Amino acid sequence: MTETAKKKNVRWVEEPEIGFWESTFVPAILSGLKTTLKHVIDRKPVTQQYPEVKPELPLHYRGVHRLNRDEKDRVKCVACMMCATACPANCISIEAQAAPPEWPDRDKFCKTFVLDELRCIYCGMCEEACPVDAIELTHIYDLTGETRSDLLYDREKLLSVFDKTKNDPRDPVRTRRGTLGPAAEFQQLPTLGPATVVPTADRAAKAETAGVIRTGGEVK
């Protein structure tokens, strides 16, 4: 930005002049009292009486997770570990198992799926990463448990959250009815550009694969 352009964009604000009445404080105090009194007399509280009145949450609210089922009531998860990899809080641990031969549409399924609801930061990145729309975040926000292990949600618990919420209009099943997501149709992965623009001197720019920052070891 040039010097003149800078000057053009500056809005000069004058300090308001303080005259006789301002320096006696009295009109300011009275008008302040008028404002507060107006609120007392004309009461319009904005408080929600929580346990009696439930809040109206926005549709994209991110609450407790669920593991979706497909139309044959099987768990939809194919144990690809994308969510566990994407998770910034490291709260998902999955154990995969080879799919039985009568399940021709997948190689693996999750034998165990444990999600630590206490560790989760509810960022929704697992939902975004999932190629088969198996994990989703629901509107449930009042999550409580008596022990920490109560809040380690395993596969069955996550599936029961799905059973509980699948008919709730606020938690539509956002999946493609059992077909795999668009990511599964890629024959070949497109070349990834760097996630952010890096200066050429930065070591991220010298990495073999764009967007990969190598830490440790020697830098070429």
Add this chain to the structure above:
Amino acid sequence: MAELLVTLVTIAIVVGAIPGVCNYLILLERKLSAWMQDRVGPNRVGPMGLFQPLADGLKLLLKEEVIPSHVDKVLFLIAPAISVFTALLAFAVVPFGPTDDPGVPSFIRFIIAPGIDIGLIFIFAVGSLAVYGIVLGGWASNNKYSALGGLRASAQVVSYEIPLGMSVLGIALISGSLNLETIMKQQIDGGLMSWNIWFQPLAALMFFTASLAEANRLPFDLAECEQELVGGWHTEYSALKWALFFLGEYTHMITISFLTSILFLGGWNFPIIAEATSSYPFVWLVKLLVLMSKAFFFICVIIMLRWTIPRFRFDQLMELAWRVMIPLSLANLLMVMFVKQFDLSLWWLFLGSCGLFAAWGLISASLRSAEERSRPGYVKRKKAAASHGHGGHGHGGHGHAAAH
């Protein structure tokens, strides 16, 4: 003997009633603050939260009393007691109802210690002792925030004691007495037009302001301002000891509300319903209610002011006391002396007070503009606006005209 019994009963009633009243004042304060901020306020315990004070009191009673290991134990324990003791003691000479009404049942008296001729001095002497509770609490806590709070409180009370006392001296001169009952009686006998507020409006304003500072209420609560000092002098206190500090503070608030009503607003006097001559059954009850409502009004104003004015900075606080209120109250006192000496009509005092107020405003406005003129780079506003010639948008306007 009967006298002693009545005194004991009155003491029992007052000491019993004040904690309850204070508790409900806290509820009132919470409710009023909530309404001012478009909230609902406590509404869970009982209808409209009316039992909230009981729950709070119970909680404070049953809470663990924490005495940190690094405190000076004796002073730490004495401080809250001093706070409550002085606040309650000051209330002893405050008439909180009609004291000379013949209709009042003989076992009720609306003042603990009647006929104290040094009433006003007693209140200020004892009331200013309350700061010992704060200073000792801050000191004994052995914690820098508490100590800072205590130091601030002491500086503040020392400064505001002077305008507080001097603004009342005018009334003492006018009525020729320090006895609160006499001061009240004189105003009542004269009716509405002899309320002291007409003769001492400026003193009333200063008295109210200074007593806010005395009671450490916002906008003068620098001793305990949460944003700077955690909790100030009561940071280390918990449970009942903490509650005692607040009992003291609210009692102080009640006392100053009663004092303002008695000294300036004619006590229980009110046109038509509670005159000196009015006599109908249970008139004493009406008089009592009138005085209570006046005090209640001031309590509400104090609470409202809390959420209206931002807290003063410490130098502003000191400036207000030493550069504004002390000279003004001194001038006010001189004015009363002058009027009394030459036996002029008291209404001259009303004009004089307005004049003093105007003079103060003019002086401070001119001081401020002088300060503004002395700043480096000062351009006179009108001259600066004229030289641009493009109205308010001077800077943007220039570039635009050049492009054409």
